Amino acid sequence: MEQRTYNQYCATARTLDLVGERWTLLLVRELLTGPKRFGDLQAGLRGLGTGLLAARLKLLEREGLARRTVLPPPARTPAYALTEAGEELGPAILALARWGLKWAMDERRPDETFHPGWALLGLQACFDQEAAAGLRAVYEFRVDDEVFHARIDDGAIEVLHGPAQRPDATVTMSEEAFLGLVGGRALGQAIEDGSASVSGDEEVLRRLKDLFPLPAPRPRRADDQAG
Amino acid sequence: MEQRTYNQYCATARTLDLVGERWTLLLVRELLTGPKRFGDLQAGLRGLGTGLLAARLKLLEREGLARRTVLPPPARTPAYALTEAGEELGPAILALARWGLKWAMDERRPDETFHPGWALLGLQACFDQEAAAGLRAVYEFRVDDEVFHARIDDGAIEVLHGPAQRPDATVTMSEEAFLGLVGGRALGQAIEDGSASVSGDEEVLRRLKDLFPLPAPRPRRADDQAG
């Protein structure tokens, strides 16, 4: 089971040797919002078979990017989490997401799957450090039965799967409305027109509207104008 | 020749649908420093056959990330260049490179190829905006017979293959010394101990030493301590 490599003494190539194979970066993406169980990972990655998933996880583990853990009680079920090295792939994945938001996101295609966590990642990708200056708050996002929270601390942001302990503000949306966010609709807009319902600290909610300015999507090709 | 896709309505997945296949991101990396000819591309990507290279280029072209051009006289030979969308993958590739510099670069392995351009990319990846505040200068880097230049403009940097029109300062190194840069040796250090020879504006050269602080490489795994 030799590992295939580009055999280049180059930081980018070395990185791609580790995480450039099919599914690997998406697997890391799933783990970026916290530990996940084998089955949940597979659910987030339709098309990835159990065999390949197991192999990828083993590789990430062997290379020190992920580790197998046991969820705290009462769950006590096995799960996978990122190591420090794995976490630090976050900026690279967010950079890819930022590019995609601008150059590759148009309407959802008929057979594309969607999970709210991906939209959260999209939000995180266009997080505006400047706009968050001096802000220290925890937002909770509820989308159907999925819950996430974002902890913002003066220019830094951390997004995790699961409820917050003591959120300063809560945003509740239908998955459909949430979908609009990835499609290019700004979060502030959705709050204003009521497709998102909010509660919590007024000032914290006011700040929220400016935290995630989405880039204007642009077509890469001339023939992309027709939608 | 159907395009394989993850079928996820997610900015990261959509991006990887376009550039996530083997070789594609490295191909973009090669083009990041300026247009390149078919043969030069292949030279930079040992192991990639002409057939697959042609296919990848065609895909990038079809997707609006690259375009086929003709080099200006006297060359007049066909070449490939990035479009605006392609250029904007730069930040994502640099993020991967930054990760690699910290977590994946150790000594050069016996059969790894190396090109000075990759080291330049490494420099660009750890470019320190703050340290470049107020600086406006063009540096030329000469490594054996390869020449690059970096145009720095108050926090922004652009690195291109080829000589500069009117460099403010020039750095000359052997490929061996240049290799040290990727290996974790700071550029400032190399200048001080004389393995890089420099000429040009004194002040501009002084600033250079702080522009590219390399991250301390860290092992991902416990068993990586032994070298």
Place this chain on the structure above:
DNA sequence: CGGCATCCATTTTGATACTG
């Protein structure tokens, strides 16, 4: 040199059946 076509050995993957 630039670039496509073809053939073939080897890997990688996708899908599914199966076990603790």
Place this chain on the structure above:
DNA sequence: CAGTATCAAAATGGATGCCG
């Protein structure tokens, strides 16, 4: 659930030959 085993379908790597 978590994960292994198995097999068919793609993707890749390498060699080569061809043509402008």
